[in-house]
Amino acid sequence: MGYILVGAMVYSFTVSTLLNVSRSLITEKRLGTLESVMLAPYNRGLYFLAYMVAQTIHTFGELVFAIPILLLFRVRFAYFDFLSFLVVLIISLFAFLGLxxxxxxxxxxxxxxxxSQNxxxxxxxxxxGINFPITYLPDFVSKISYFIPVTHSIELFRGILLRGETVGTxxxxVVALILQGFVYTVIGFLTLKKVEKIALEKVDG
Incomplete structure (x- = not known):
């Protein structure tokens, strides 16, 4: 049960952060403020980072309601290490930001x-690997899953909370998650300006 609950909580956290951060620009477009935002001398990195921080705080508030469920099923995180948990959380947020x-x-x-989002x-x-190990999947599908940061994030959290593993072990x-976060973030920012230009042309058209 602990295996499934950890996967479900990480998935819920991922969906909540990804959903609201990724919808920031399309929301600006629907509100009619996209052109003003793009023309303003704002830092795009800080813009998305602010969304991520705000949504992270909001999501943690939602996950408080998961505590009674954990108590109900008597899930115990006997090997919990706060420092390792914090490091994995920060790395995961970085990777989720890129995605x-x-x-x-x-x-x-x-x-x-x-x-797109659904x-x-x-x-x-x-x-x-939310509800079952990815080794149950066909080989080519399991390989694809490793290109998604959520897979590594769930494995790390399960290792810390359920198996007593540290970041070092x-x-x-950890390296895979950092690399994915870096690559996705770079690609995201490199393509953002081009997409913004296309979006503005569609607005003007």
Whole structure:
């Protein structure tokens, strides 16, 4: 039960942060403020970071309601190490920020939120090891799952909370999560300006 609950909580946290951060620009467009935001001399990195911090705080408030469920099923995190937990949380947020940038660009380019976000969340739920080990999946599907930061994040949290592992003993997953966060963030920012230009042309057109 602890295996499933940890996966479910990380998934819920991921969806909540990704959903609101990635929808920031498309929300600006729907409100009619996208052109003003793009023309303003704002720091795009800080813009998305502020959204991520605000949504993280909000999501932690929601996860408080999961505590009674943990108590009900008598889930015990006997190996909990706060420092390792904090490090994994920060690294995970960095990776999720990069993924949310890519999703934000896709939403803004296609002017769609429903299909893009629900497709990503469904794929994540099915192949990222939320409810069962990814080794149960076909080999090629399990390989695809490792390109999604959620997979590494869930493995790290399960290791810390359920198996007593530290960041040092899970260094491969830590490095993979950092690299994915870096690569997705760089790609997200590199494509953002082009997508913004296309979005403005669509607004003017």
């Amino acid at each position: 949310s940038l890519l999703l934000a660009n896709l939403m803004l380019y296609t002017r769609d939120t429903y299909i 497709t990503l969340f469904t794929v994540m739920f099915l192949i990222c 899970q260094i491969n997953s």
